[in-house]
Amino acid sequence: MLQNKTVAFLGAGSMAEAMISGIVHDGKIPAKQVIATNKSSHDRLQELSATYGITAVKRDALDYGNIDIFILAMKPKHAEDALSEIKDRLRPDQLILSVLAGISTSFIEERLNAGQQVIRVMPNTSSMIGESATAITPGKHAAMDKVQDAKMLLQGIGGVSIIDEDKMDVFTGIAGSGPAYIYYLVEHIEKTGMAAGLDKALAREIAVQTIFGASKMLMETDTSPTDLRENVTSPNGTTAAGLEALEKNGGGVAIAEAIKGAAERSKEISAELQKTPIPN
Numbered sequence: 001m002l003q004n005k006t007v008a009f010l011g012a013g014s015m016a017e018a019m020i021s022g023i024v025h026d027g028k029i030p031a032k033q034v035i036a037t038n039k040s041s042h043d044r045l046q047e048l049s050a051t052y053g054i055t056a057v058k059r060d061a062l063d064y065g066n067i068d069i070f071i072l073a074m075k076p077k078h079a080e081d082a083l084s085e086i087k088d089r090l091r092p093d094q095l096i097l098s099v100l101a102g103i104s105t106s107f108i109e110e111r112l113n114a115g116q117q118v119i120r121v122m123p124n125t126s127s128m129i130g131e132s133a134t135a136i137t138p139g140k141h142a143a144m145d146k147v148q149d150a151k152m153l154l155q156g157i158g159g160v161s162i163i164d165e166d167k168m169d170v171f172t173g174i175a176g177s178g179p180a181y182i183y184y185l186v187e188h189i190e191k192t193g194m195a196a197g198l199d200k201a202l203a204r205e206i207a208v209q210t211i212f213g214a215s216k217m218l219m220e221t222d223t224s225p226t227d228l229r230e231n232v233t234s235p236n237g238t239t240a241a242g243l244e245a246l247e248k249n250g251g252g253v254a255i256a257e258a259i260k261g262a263a264e265r266s267k268e269i270s271a272e273l274q275k276t277p278i279p280n
């Protein structure tokens with residue numbers, strides 16, 4: 001079904017690249033039918049084209065008529081300009097996917113022509129290897145077949161959940177921003193291991209394998225995280241001492257606050273941008 005579609009990324013930064021990599025490796029859409037454009041960095045477009053075999057097009061040379069799905073992938077602060085630029089070039093049957101954190105479907109719908117089909121998407125950078133946890137929220141004009149197309153496309157970059165829009169902020173706090181928390185964890189494990197005399201490469205390898213193994217246990221067994229944690233924890237053993245230190249130093253609170261902080265920022269971005277009047 002996607003085989004004959006053309007997808008254009010408006011924005012060619014790190015999130016666009018991660019999605020392009022996932023989509024091209026998935027192979028449901030031929031690489032040449034994946035287009036990337038950006039504001040001004042031509043070298044960046046050439047680099048993406050050379051790496052993934054996609055079509056790189058300068059913004060003013062984009063052939064709007066031949067595109068089925070547009071993916072908005074610029075920073076939220078550039079959304080307003082980008083939407084006013086594309087508004088009158090779109091047909092009603094063309095689908096807009098937006099990966100912009102904190103930008104609601106109604107914000108986009110209000111700035112495009114009436115009835116334009118919009119779907120909000122929150123992927124993460126693990127799209128690069130087909131392992132994103134992605135959420136989608138259809139806007140009010142998105143037809144069922146377009147939602148199916150979006151779902152199929154995004155399944156190429158990982159798992160997809162359809163959620164209500166009021167859950168997007170917390171989803172962003174957990175899954176959109178989440179890879180950064182894990183990388184931060186690995187940075188700290190690495191540093192601590194090195195301080196205790198481990199070789200850097202070994203410290204990283206065991207941190208990554210430990211996270212991978214625990215993730216796989218969570219995915220492949222029916223055991224709850226609580227039971228899995230308790231299975232590691234011998235009474236008066238090393239894990240009990242480690243968990244006690246984690247708790248005493250605010251480990252659980254820090255995780256909750258990270259998610260809440262990111263979700264709060266997603267709401268703030270939305271509030272900041274809603275203040276700008278809708279252009280006529």
Ligand SMILES: NC(=O)C1=CN([C@@H]2O[C@H](COP(=O)(O)OP(=O)(O)OC[C@H]3O[C@@H](n4cnc5c(N)ncnc54)[C@H](OP(=O)(O)O)[C@@H]3O)[C@@H](O)[C@H]2O)C=CC1
Pocket residue numbers: 010011012013014015016037038039040041044059073074075076078081082085099100101102122123124125176177
């Ligand atoms: N990074 C992440 O982990 C995630 C990001 N997101 C969302 O993805 C979006 C992009 O983030 P990220 O990739 O990190 O950002 P980057 O800064 O890496 O990339 C932004 C891109 O947008 C381009 N751009 C700016 N204005 C326009 C325009 N009017 N038309 C077309 N392209 C334009 C820039 O072009 P140029 O370089 O030429 O200026 C650049 O290629 C954000 O909205 C973010 O909220 C969502 C989930 C995860």
Ligand SMILES: O=C(O)[C@@H]1CCC=N1
Pocket residue numbers: 101172176177
């Ligand atoms: O930091 C950000 O705003 C983006 C959205 C989710 C992950 N990165």
